[in-house]
Amino acid sequence: MLEDITFEGKNDNETLLVFTRRHWFVLFGIVMGTLFASFLPIILIVLLAPIIIGHEILFMFCWLIYIMILWFILAYRLTLHSLDTWIVTNERILDIVQIGLFNRKISELHLESIQDISVNTKGLIESYLNFGNIEIQTGATAQRFMFDKVPNPLDIKDAIMDAAKSKEHDTKQGF
Amino acid sequence: MDTIIPYIGLAYGLFLLGYWTAIAILLYHLHRFGLGRHTKRILYIVLAGSIMLTIITSLVYLKL
Numbered sequence: 001m002l003e004d005i006t007f008e009g010k011n012d013n014e015t016l017l018v019f020t021r022r023h024w025f026v027l028f029g030i031v032m033g034t035l036f037a038s039f040l041p042i043i044l045i046v047l048l049a050p051i052i053i054g055h056e057i058l059f060m061f062c063w064l065i066y067i068m069i070l071w072f073i074l075a076y077r078l079t080l081h082s083l084d085t086w087i088v089t090n091e092r093i094l095d096i097v098q099i100g101l102f103n104r105k106i107s108e109l110h111l112e113s114i115q116d117i118s119v120n121t122k123g124l125i126e127s128y129l130n131f132g133n134i135e136i137q138t139g140a141t142a143q144r145f146m147f148d149k150v151p152n153p154l155d156i157k158d159a160i161m162d163a164a165k166s167k168e169h170d171t172k173q174g175f
Numbered sequence: 176m177d178t179i180i181p182y183i184g185l186a187y188g189l190f191l192l193g194y195w196t197a198i199a200i201l202l203y204h205l206h207r208f209g210l211g212r213h214t215k216r217i218l219y220i221v222l223a224g225s226i227m228l229t230i231i232t233s234l235v236y237l238k239l
Contacts, residue, residue, distance in 0.1 A: 005211050019211065057238050061183075064232040065190065071228055072197055075221040079201050082214045101200060104208070 007087060007094070018088035018159050023131035023151045027081055034074045038067050076101075086147045088156070090163055093136070095145060107145070111167040115139040117160060119153045136160070180239060187236055191229065198225045 002016045010016075041063045045052060052059045083098035093114075095107040114136055121132030132153040136145035150156060198221065205218040 007210055021213070057235060061232065061235045061239060064228065064235055065187075068194060068225075068228050068232060071224055072194065072201075075198065075201050075224070078217050078221065079205055082205060082217045083208050085210055087210075098204075098208070101204060 010089075011091070014092075015090045016087065017090060017163055018156050019085065020147070020150045020156060021085045022081060022149045023129065025125065025129055025131065026149050027078070030074065030077045034070050038070050041066065084148075086150060086156075088160055088163060090167065093145060093160065095147075109136065109138060109145050111160075111164045112171065113138045114160065114164045117157050119157050121153060134160075183239065184236075187232075195225075195229075198222075 002019055005016055005019050041059075045059075079101075080098050083096070083104075085094075085096045087094040087096070090111075092111060093109045095105075095109070097105045097107075099105060116137040118135045118137075119132055120135065121127055121130075126132050126149075129151075130153075131149055131151045133149060134147035134153050134157055136147075138145065147153070147156065201221060202218055205214050205221070209215065209218065
Protein backbone atom coordinates (compact mmCIF):
# COMPACT_ATOMS: atom_id res chain seq x y z
CA MET A 1 0.00 0.00 0.00
CA LEU A 2 2.85 2.37 0.90
CA GLU A 3 4.46 1.69 -2.49
CA ASP A 4 1.49 3.36 -4.21
CA ILE A 5 2.04 6.60 -2.36
CA THR A 6 4.34 9.26 -3.67
CA PHE A 7 4.64 12.94 -2.86
CA GLU A 8 6.18 16.08 -4.26
CA GLY A 9 9.90 16.37 -3.51
CA LYS A 10 10.42 12.67 -2.77
CA ASN A 11 14.02 11.64 -3.40
CA ASP A 12 14.79 8.52 -5.41
CA ASN A 13 16.56 6.84 -2.50
CA GLU A 14 13.85 7.78 0.00
CA THR A 15 11.67 4.98 1.38
CA LEU A 16 8.25 5.59 2.85
CA LEU A 17 7.92 4.08 6.32
CA VAL A 18 4.70 5.57 7.68
CA PHE A 19 1.85 7.35 5.98
CA THR A 20 -1.00 8.40 8.20
CA ARG A 21 -3.79 10.88 8.72
CA ARG A 22 -6.15 11.58 11.62
CA HIS A 23 -8.18 8.68 13.02
CA TRP A 24 -11.64 8.16 11.48
CA PHE A 25 -13.29 8.84 14.84
CA VAL A 26 -12.39 12.53 14.46
CA LEU A 27 -14.90 12.61 11.59
CA PHE A 28 -17.58 10.71 13.51
CA GLY A 29 -18.87 13.81 15.33
CA ILE A 30 -18.94 15.84 12.09
CA VAL A 31 -20.85 13.15 10.17
CA MET A 32 -23.33 12.62 13.03
CA GLY A 33 -23.81 16.39 13.43
CA THR A 34 -24.52 16.76 9.70
CA LEU A 35 -26.99 13.86 9.77
CA PHE A 36 -28.78 15.36 12.76
CA ALA A 37 -28.84 18.83 11.17
CA SER A 38 -30.28 17.45 7.92
CA PHE A 39 -33.35 16.21 9.80
CA LEU A 40 -33.83 19.41 11.83
CA PRO A 41 -36.42 20.86 9.37
CA ILE A 42 -38.82 18.15 10.62
CA ILE A 43 -39.27 20.43 13.65
CA LEU A 44 -40.33 23.17 11.23
CA ILE A 45 -42.98 20.85 9.77
CA VAL A 46 -44.50 20.45 13.23
CA LEU A 47 -44.23 24.15 14.14
CA LEU A 48 -45.27 25.65 10.79
CA ALA A 49 -47.72 22.99 9.62
CA PRO A 50 -50.56 25.45 8.76
CA ILE A 51 -48.22 27.50 6.54
CA ILE A 52 -46.53 24.52 4.91
CA ILE A 53 -49.78 22.78 3.94
CA GLY A 54 -50.40 23.73 0.32
CA HIS A 55 -46.73 24.52 -0.28
CA GLU A 56 -45.26 21.09 0.37
CA ILE A 57 -43.16 21.03 -2.82
CA LEU A 58 -41.68 24.47 -2.08
CA PHE A 59 -40.85 23.32 1.46
CA MET A 60 -39.22 20.15 0.13
CA PHE A 61 -37.23 22.25 -2.37
CA CYS A 62 -35.93 24.51 0.41
CA TRP A 63 -35.10 21.44 2.52
CA LEU A 64 -33.08 19.97 -0.35
CA ILE A 65 -31.18 23.25 -0.82
CA TYR A 66 -30.41 23.13 2.91
CA ILE A 67 -29.17 19.52 2.56
CA MET A 68 -26.96 20.56 -0.39
CA ILE A 69 -25.35 23.24 1.80
CA LEU A 70 -24.82 20.67 4.58
CA TRP A 71 -23.33 18.26 2.04
CA PHE A 72 -20.87 20.94 0.96
CA ILE A 73 -19.86 21.61 4.59
CA LEU A 74 -19.35 17.86 5.15
CA ALA A 75 -17.36 17.57 1.90
CA TYR A 76 -15.20 20.53 2.98
CA ARG A 77 -14.42 18.89 6.34
CA LEU A 78 -13.73 15.54 4.62
CA THR A 79 -11.36 17.31 2.22
CA LEU A 80 -9.42 18.95 5.05
CA HIS A 81 -9.30 15.61 6.89
CA SER A 82 -7.97 13.82 3.80
CA LEU A 83 -5.35 16.44 3.02
CA ASP A 84 -3.88 16.57 6.54
CA THR A 85 -1.20 13.89 6.41
CA TRP A 86 1.96 12.83 8.17
CA ILE A 87 4.71 11.03 6.30
CA VAL A 88 7.76 9.32 7.77
CA THR A 89 10.53 8.28 5.42
CA ASN A 90 14.01 6.89 6.10
CA GLU A 91 15.32 10.47 5.89
CA ARG A 92 12.71 12.86 7.27
CA ILE A 93 9.25 13.49 8.65
CA LEU A 94 6.73 15.58 6.75
CA ASP A 95 3.78 17.28 8.40
CA ILE A 96 1.28 18.41 5.75
CA VAL A 97 -1.56 20.48 7.13
CA GLN A 98 -4.40 21.95 5.08
CA ILE A 99 -5.54 24.85 7.28
CA GLY A 100 -8.11 26.14 4.80
CA LEU A 101 -8.69 25.61 1.10
CA PHE A 102 -6.04 28.11 0.11
CA ASN A 103 -3.80 27.72 3.12
CA ARG A 104 -1.46 24.74 3.09
CA LYS A 105 1.48 24.27 5.43
CA ILE A 106 4.23 21.69 4.89
CA SER A 107 6.82 21.25 7.64
CA GLU A 108 9.82 19.01 7.37
CA LEU A 109 11.98 17.51 10.07
CA HIS A 110 15.16 15.56 9.44
CA LEU A 111 15.53 12.41 11.49
CA GLU A 112 18.88 13.61 12.86
CA SER A 113 17.11 16.49 14.64
CA ILE A 114 14.87 14.24 16.73
CA GLN A 115 15.65 14.44 20.42
CA ASP A 116 12.61 13.07 22.15
CA ILE A 117 9.26 11.52 21.22
CA SER A 118 6.23 11.28 23.45
CA VAL A 119 2.85 9.64 22.87
CA ASN A 120 -0.27 11.06 24.44
CA THR A 121 -3.47 8.98 24.50
CA LYS A 122 -6.15 10.75 26.45
CA GLY A 123 -9.50 9.42 27.59
CA LEU A 124 -11.57 6.28 27.17
CA ILE A 125 -12.33 6.59 23.43
CA GLU A 126 -8.73 7.29 22.42
CA SER A 127 -7.49 4.38 24.55
CA TYR A 128 -10.18 1.98 23.30
CA LEU A 129 -9.84 2.92 19.61
CA ASN A 130 -6.05 3.23 19.88
CA PHE A 131 -5.39 6.74 18.62
CA GLY A 132 -3.63 9.77 20.08
CA ASN A 133 -1.03 12.48 19.68
CA ILE A 134 2.66 12.05 19.04
CA GLU A 135 4.94 14.93 20.00
CA ILE A 136 8.44 15.12 18.65
CA GLN A 137 10.91 17.41 20.34
CA THR A 138 13.74 18.64 18.15
CA GLY A 139 17.25 19.33 19.34
CA ALA A 140 18.15 22.76 18.08
CA THR A 141 15.09 24.78 18.92
CA ALA A 142 12.04 24.62 21.09
CA GLN A 143 10.08 23.57 18.00
CA ARG A 144 7.74 20.64 18.46
CA PHE A 145 6.35 18.39 15.78
CA MET A 146 2.87 17.10 16.44
CA PHE A 147 1.01 14.17 14.91
CA ASP A 148 -2.55 14.99 15.84
CA LYS A 149 -4.97 12.14 16.74
CA VAL A 150 -3.30 9.50 14.57
CA PRO A 151 -4.14 5.79 14.75
CA ASN A 152 -1.65 3.34 16.34
CA PRO A 153 0.55 6.09 17.87
CA LEU A 154 2.87 3.63 19.63
CA ASP A 155 3.66 1.77 16.40
CA ILE A 156 4.34 5.07 14.63
CA LYS A 157 6.58 6.20 17.50
CA ASP A 158 8.54 2.93 17.28
CA ALA A 159 8.88 3.30 13.51
CA ILE A 160 10.23 6.85 13.91
CA MET A 161 12.66 5.78 16.64
CA ASP A 162 13.93 2.87 14.53
CA ALA A 163 14.33 5.12 11.49
CA ALA A 164 16.17 7.75 13.57
CA LYS A 165 18.52 5.11 15.02
CA SER A 166 19.18 3.67 11.59
CA LYS A 167 19.88 7.14 10.19
CA GLU A 168 22.25 7.90 13.07
CA HIS A 169 24.05 4.60 12.46
CA ASP A 170 24.36 5.37 8.72
CA THR A 171 25.71 8.85 9.48
CA LYS A 172 28.35 7.40 11.83
CA GLN A 173 29.31 4.84 9.19
CA GLY A 174 29.77 7.71 6.78
CA PHE A 175 26.96 6.91 4.32
CA MET B 176 -46.89 31.85 -5.63
CA ASP B 177 -46.82 32.14 -9.45
CA THR B 178 -45.17 35.55 -9.20
CA ILE B 179 -42.20 34.30 -7.18
CA ILE B 180 -41.51 31.17 -9.29
CA PRO B 181 -39.29 33.02 -11.87
CA TYR B 182 -37.28 34.58 -9.04
CA ILE B 183 -36.87 31.16 -7.42
CA GLY B 184 -35.52 29.91 -10.75
CA LEU B 185 -33.02 32.76 -10.94
CA ALA B 186 -31.94 32.28 -7.31
CA TYR B 187 -31.66 28.51 -7.83
CA GLY B 188 -29.55 29.04 -10.96
CA LEU B 189 -27.18 31.36 -9.09
CA PHE B 190 -27.08 28.93 -6.16
CA LEU B 191 -26.16 26.03 -8.48
CA LEU B 192 -23.41 28.13 -10.07
CA GLY B 193 -21.89 28.98 -6.68
CA TYR B 194 -22.40 25.46 -5.36
CA TRP B 195 -20.68 23.75 -8.29
CA THR B 196 -17.85 26.30 -8.28
CA ALA B 197 -17.22 25.49 -4.60
CA ILE B 198 -17.51 21.72 -5.20
CA ALA B 199 -15.12 22.00 -8.17
CA ILE B 200 -12.57 23.75 -5.91
CA LEU B 201 -12.87 20.91 -3.37
CA LEU B 202 -12.48 18.27 -6.09
CA TYR B 203 -9.46 20.09 -7.50
CA HIS B 204 -7.78 20.12 -4.08
CA LEU B 205 -8.51 16.42 -3.53
CA HIS B 206 -7.14 15.57 -6.98
CA ARG B 207 -4.13 17.89 -6.87
CA PHE B 208 -2.92 17.46 -3.29
CA GLY B 209 -4.49 14.17 -2.21
CA LEU B 210 -2.18 11.27 -1.45
CA GLY B 211 -3.27 7.63 -1.55
CA ARG B 212 -6.45 5.80 -2.43
CA HIS B 213 -8.44 7.22 0.48
CA THR B 214 -8.43 10.70 -1.08
CA LYS B 215 -9.58 9.37 -4.45
CA ARG B 216 -12.43 7.54 -2.71
CA ILE B 217 -13.47 10.77 -0.94
CA LEU B 218 -13.31 12.58 -4.30
CA TYR B 219 -15.73 10.11 -5.92
CA ILE B 220 -18.09 10.17 -2.90
CA VAL B 221 -18.22 14.01 -2.94
CA LEU B 222 -18.77 14.06 -6.71
CA ALA B 223 -21.45 11.34 -6.69
CA GLY B 224 -23.29 12.91 -3.73
CA SER B 225 -23.27 16.36 -5.32
CA ILE B 226 -24.56 15.07 -8.67
CA MET B 227 -27.29 13.06 -6.95
CA LEU B 228 -28.42 15.98 -4.77
CA THR B 229 -28.42 18.35 -7.77
CA ILE B 230 -30.57 15.93 -9.81
CA ILE B 231 -33.08 15.39 -6.96
CA THR B 232 -33.30 19.13 -6.18
CA SER B 233 -33.72 20.01 -9.86
CA LEU B 234 -36.50 17.42 -10.24
CA VAL B 235 -38.31 18.92 -7.25
CA TYR B 236 -37.76 22.42 -8.69
CA LEU B 237 -39.39 21.34 -11.97
CA LYS B 238 -42.48 20.29 -9.98
CA LEU B 239 -42.83 23.77 -8.42
